[in-house]
Amino acid sequence: MEYQFNRIAVKIGSNVLTRKDGTLDVTRMSALVDQVAELHKNGVEVVLVSSGAVASGRSELKPARKLDSVEQRQLFSAVGQAKLINRYYELFREHGIAVGQVLTAKESFATRRHYLNQRSCMRVMLENGVIPIVNENDTVSVTELMFTDNDELSGLVASMLGVQALIILSNIDGIYNGSPSDPGTEVIRTVEHGKDLSDYIRTEKSGFGRGGMLTKTTIARKVADEGITVIIANGRRDNILTDLMLRPETTVCTRFVPSDGGVSSVKKWIAHSEGFAKGELRLNRKAADAVRGDRAVSILPVGVAEVKGEFEKDDIVRITGEDGGLIGVGRVGVDSDEARRMLGKHGQKPLVHYDYLYLE
Numbered sequence: 001m002e003y004q005f006n007r008i009a010v011k012i013g014s015n016v017l018t019r020k021d022g023t024l025d026v027t028r029m030s031a032l033v034d035q036v037a038e039l040h041k042n043g044v045e046v047v048l049v050s051s052g053a054v055a056s057g058r059s060e061l062k063p064a065r066k067l068d069s070v071e072q073r074q075l076f077s078a079v080g081q082a083k084l085i086n087r088y089y090e091l092f093r094e095h096g097i098a099v100g101q102v103l104t105a106k107e108s109f110a111t112r113r114h115y116l117n118q119r120s121c122m123r124v125m126l127e128n129g130v131i132p133i134v135n136e137n138d139t140v141s142v143t144e145l146m147f148t149d150n151d152e153l154s155g156l157v158a159s160m161l162g163v164q165a166l167i168i169l170s171n172i173d174g175i176y177n178g179s180p181s182d183p184g185t186e187v188i189r190t191v192e193h194g195k196d197l198s199d200y201i202r203t204e205k206s207g208f209g210r211g212g213m214l215t216k217t218t219i220a221r222k223v224a225d226e227g228i229t230v231i232i233a234n235g236r237r238d239n240i241l242t243d244l245m246l247r248p249e250t251t252v253c254t255r256f257v258p259s260d261g262g263v264s265s266v267k268k269w270i271a272h273s274e275g276f277a278k279g280e281l282r283l284n285r286k287a288a289d290a291v292r293g294d295r296a297v298s299i300l301p302v303g304v305a306e307v308k309g310e311f312e313k314d315d316i317v318r319i320t321g322e323d324g325g326l327i328g329v330g331r332v333g334v335d336s337d338e339a340r341r342m343l344g345k346h347g348q349k350p351l352v353h354y355d356y357l358y359l360e
């Protein structure tokens with residue numbers, strides 16, 4: 001069989017795995033496992049990012065008192081993740097395939113060392129024919145430091161492992177060019193680099209989801225810019241994965257066309273690290289224009305109007321323009337005290353070298 005990709009990440013959204021009453025949809029899960037197993041047997045490496053812990057725990061329990069949202073998330077995910085991984089384990093075992101659980105948190109990607117550690121964990125699993133099943137560890141994730149949702153996590157995993165495609169499965173056929181429930185609206189089949197979709201995306205989410213279509217679109221764009229095809233499709237459709245892999249032209253989905261420029265491993269890490277930024281370099285107008293231009297330029301002290309916050313050498317900092325708007329993120333070559341001393345001076349080494357600069 002001729003598959004179009006041989007290493008993919010598949011994100012399965014809460015809504016794909018959850019029935020209307022909140023219980024785990026084992027029939028759907030089993031159908032998806034069958035398809036992943038078929039791909040795996042035909043030599044396609046698959047990493048699964050699966051939601052569904054909170055949703056599947058919720059239906060198991062009747063809390064003794066009213067719980068706040070953090071307690072609910074902790075309790076439901078603790079029970080639900082065990083149930084979820086157990087199901088996956090049993091379903092894949094029927095195909096003779098080993099799976100492994102990777103529970104992670106945003107902090108586990110915070111430094112380059114953490115990031116590489118996560119990468120080696122998943123790489124060694126793939127090397128040994130084990131399918132990693134990744135989810136955020138909702139039992140310990142602190143609200144302010146959580147991933148927006150598993151779309152963000154799946155983008156990070158896809159980028160980190162250098163997959164050829166990230167397939168985001170939700171309960172909808174793709175991104176619609178209007179309200180999905182309005183007659184006359186249809187799925188946008190292809191999204192080219194730079195196409196603005198903001199008019200189409202409504203902020204509402206489906207019943208059990210966390211981030212909604214907005215995070216999917218933001219993540220899809222970022223990942224496609226790194227050279228990875230991103231597909232948003234309906235995980236509730238029969239044979240969706242097999243169809244996407246074998247019959248891409250005739251299967252309804254939204255496909256983000258990947259950029260062809262290769263992005264270095266360090267830049268990929270930086271691209272997904274804005275949430276860890278410790279400080280900020282605010283550029284003057286001339287520097288901002290230069291950085292936004294076509295040429296590859298580093299951030300020199302002479303172009304920085306203000307250094308905000310405290311940071312160490314090699315931390316991630318936000319790069320902003322005169323108006324404070326985000327231009328990019330980068331790994332800074334000096335600590336904040338030294339950066340302040342160098343501010344505005346000519347003939348100094350770059351504060352952020354171009355190789356460690358990711359522009360939005």
Ligand SMILES: Nc1ncnc2c1ncn2[C@@H]1O[C@H](COP(=O)(O)OP(=O)(O)O)[C@@H](O)[C@H]1O
Pocket residue numbers: 012013014015016169170171172174175176177178179180200201202203204205206207208209210211212213214
């Ligand atoms: N333009 C749009 N096209 C498609 N879906 C949209 C659009 N705008 C908002 N949505 C909503 O996004 C939802 C999918 O996101 P989400 O609830 O996060 O799902 P998941 O749990 O699978 O991640 C859809 O069910 C739909 O209600």
Ligand SMILES: N[C@@H](CCC(=O)OP(=O)(O)O)C(=O)O
Pocket residue numbers: 012013014015050051052053054055077135136138148149150151208209210211212
């Ligand atoms: N870690 C959570 C995932 C919640 C979440 O982000 O869901 P989704 O809307 O599918 O991206 C869980 O397993 O319930």
